[in-house]
Amino acid sequence: MGVSGSGKSTVAEGISTAMGLPFAEADRFHPEANIAKMSAGIPLTDADRWPWLSDLAAWMATQAREGQSTVMACSALRRAYRDVLRSGPPEVQFVHLDGPVELIAARMSARPDHFMPASLLASQVRTLEPLGADEDGVVLDLRHDPQTLVEQAVEWLAHR
Ligand SMILES: Nc1ncnc2c1ncn2[C@@H]1O[C@H](COP(=O)(O)OP(=O)(O)OP(=O)(O)O)[C@@H](O)[C@H]1O
Numbered sequence: 001m002g003v004s005g006s007g008k009s010t011v012a013e014g015i016s017t018a019m020g021l022p023f024a025e026a027d028r029f030h031p032e033a034n035i036a037k038m039s040a041g042i043p044l045t046d047a048d049r050w051p052w053l054s055d056l057a058a059w060m061a062t063q064a065r066e067g068q069s070t071v072m073a074c075s076a077l078r079r080a081y082r083d084v085l086r087s088g089p090p091e092v093q094f095v096h097l098d099g100p101v102e103l104i105a106a107r108m109s110a111r112p113d114h115f116m117p118a119s120l121l122a123s124q125v126r127t128l129e130p131l132g133a134d135e136d137g138v139v140l141d142l143r144h145d146p147q148t149l150v151e152q153a154v155e156w157l158a159h160r
């Protein structure tokens with residue numbers, strides 16, 4: 001989890017490779033209308049996000065029912081969104097990539113060919129609700145390099 005540009009796709013793919021688990025990029029589950037909105041610099045609303053979050057939960061549940069764990073890169077900005085994702089099965093652990101907004105903005109601006117404009121970062125940051133003490137998750141510092149973050153995430157998952 002984390003705001004746009006925080007490194008979710010990069011780190012989640014690394015976790016999926018390291019652990020040998022199927023990976024899903026939540027961006028690929030957005031309907032065209034959501035992508036069009038974000039591409040135009042318009043933030044998604046809760047109403048835009050609910051059906052998308054249900055689809056993501058369904059993808060995880062289908063595999064969990066066959067005993068298959070999964071890894072997903074998903075913004076999961078608000079607690080209520082995470083509640084949909086952890087409606088289960090499976091049990092869901094969250095890895096929040098957190099760090100300085102200026103660094104995230106710089107990474108977004110340097111990123112080629114992505115629909116998400118850096119102008120939406122401010123709204124992502126406003127919407128973000130950090131993990132509560134009662135939520136099953138860990139916060140990692142996105143200033144680290146991707147390989148270090150993958151190792152930290154795998155280590156936390158192994159010992160939680
Ligand atoms: N730890 C890191 N150190 C340096 N660069 C990184 C790191 N993580 C990601 N990047 C780079 O920053 C950019 C944003 O990363 P990425 O696309 O993985 O973020 P994201 O959270 O999935 O974004 P979005 O939600 O907008 O799809 C990419 O160009 C990526 O290569």
Ligand SMILES: O=C(O)[C@H](O)[C@@H](O)[C@H](O)[C@H](O)CO
Binds near residue numbers: 044049077
């Ligand atoms: O909840 C949201 O607003 C969305 O998931 C966004 O975070 C983007 O899809 C993603 O970050 C792409 O850049």
